[in-house]
Amino acid sequence: MNDRLRGHVDVLLLAALEAGPAHGYGLAELVRERSAGAFDLPEGTIYPSLYRLERKRFVASRWKTVEGRRRRVYRLTAGGTQELERQRSEWRDFTRAMEAVVT
Template structure:
């Protein structure tokens, strides 16, 4: 039972990170550092995605065909892998957002707050 709870927790965390990455890529192609900075800035400096979580998530999203990548040269003339969201990724993001909104409404109901 404890193993199943842990697995569900990991899936929730991965799903949330995936959703944040896909949302960030909706704004345009970006390299890994740019993705982490966009998440940090748009969350009011609250959410910080560490390299050890970001790159495994990007590789997972790429395997699932939700993002594609290509090597480019950055503004500072360094080579970096840029990621962009695919059509399948946009569909997945829409599903994730729907589930997220349901979860927020459900938690709000339990807490007695109006989140929706």
């Protein structure tokens, strides 16, 4: 399953951030929970993806102290929300077409 995630990590992270700002570990947990454990992201891939999303200005981040620990918290930007919508729409078209052919 994890091999199939390649190329989809960015959109999974954007979708997870839609729920609200979170740090890297929190995002990995959220994706794992939402997929009922099916998507167990290789955790080391999360940060390069987050840096890429930040470079594209789809997410923004800053250090925050939470419960006495300093954490870098990421949040979705307006551009990120638009990008998520675009990717969602593409994904729906793709799954609809796949379903029509495969099932």
